[in-house]
Amino acid sequence: MHIKLARIDDRLIHGQVVTVWVREARAERILVIDDAVAVDEVRRVLLKQAAPPGVKVNVVSVEKAVKVFNNPKYDNEDVMLLFMGPSAPLRMIRGGVPITSINVGGMQFRTGRAQVTKACSVSSQEASQFGALIDLGVELDLRVVASDPSEDFSRKLRAAGLV
Numbered sequence: 317m318h319i320k321l322a323r324i325d326d327r328l329i330h331g332q333v334v335t336v337w338v339r340e341a342r343a344e345r346i347l348v349i350d351d352a353v354a355v356d357e358v359r360r361v362l363l364k365q366a367a368p369p370g371v372k373v374n375v376v377s378v379e380k381a382v383k384v385f386n387n388p389k390y391d392n393e394d395v396m397l398l399f400m401g402p403s404a405p406l407r408m409i410r411g412g413v414p415i416t417s418i419n420v421g422g423m424q425f426r427t428g429r430a431q432v433t434k435a436c437s438v439s440s441q442e443a444s445q446f447g448a449l450i451d452l453g454v455e456l457d458l459r460v461v462a463s464d465p466s467e468d469f470s471r472k473l474r475a476a477g478l479v
Contacts, residue, residue, distance in 0.1 A: 317390045319414075322397040322405060325421035328353070329366040329373070329398065337419075338368055340462045343396035347384070348375040349408070350400045378404045382411040402445035409452055417455040420469045432472050435460045440478075446470070447479035 321341035328348055338346065346367060353359050353375055360375040367373040376384065381397075384390060385408075397415070399405050401423060409415050422435045429437040436458070438446065446469070449456065456469035473479040 317385050318392075318394045320394045320396055321419060322399070322415050322417065323419040323421055324399045324401060324405070324423065326400045326423050327421075328400065329363050336462045338371055338396060341394075341396045343371065343394050345372040345374065345393055345395045346398055347381055347395055348373065348398045349378055349381040349404045350375075351377045351404075353400070354380070378407045378411070382408055382413055385413045401442050402449055403442070405454075406445050406448055406452075409449070409454065415454065417457060418449065419457045419459055421460050430476060430478060432469075432476050432478065433458065436469070436472075438473075438478060443473060443478035446473055450479060 320343045321337065323337060329346065348363055353363070354377040363375055364373045374384075381404075397405070399418075402418075405415055405418055420436060423429075423437055423442070425431055425437040429439050430443070431437040446456065450470045450473075458467040458469035458472060459465075470479065
């Protein structure tokens with residue numbers, strides 16, 4: 317499996333993902349990786365329907381994603397990994413999946429979260445998970461849309477005193 321793009325965006329498959337990011341990544345498959353979404357039949361169906369024509373979508377748990385990554389059947393597939401937050405990619409890396417860079421798109425503000433940028437807010441647990449990703453040497457590329465200039469999300473987290 318060739319990971320063309322790993323992206324955190326809590327909206328998952330939406331307009332920017334469909335029209336820009338999949339094309340930018342040249343992915344033939346989107347893996348939405350989230351334990352809660354994987355067991356939500358309605359969300360799974362909606363996500364599959366939202367995919368651009370010709371792009372396969374699978375919605376799987378972290379455990380299944382690690383197994384799929386290691387399955388030789390998918391060795392030649394170009395994929396985009398899509399996550400709700402930092403927990404799933406951290407668990408995948410700890411499970412042996414070589415994710416070296418993550419595009420951080422949007423994480424909505426809610427009560428109990430610290431706003432890091434206009435589009436990204438994090439809970440204390442997520443900040444800790446981002447810190448672990450940074451410690452593992454993962455590049456955190458902050459870009460909401462592909463045409464945005466790349467920014468170092470780890471710097472933004474440090475400036476906010478979150479990691």
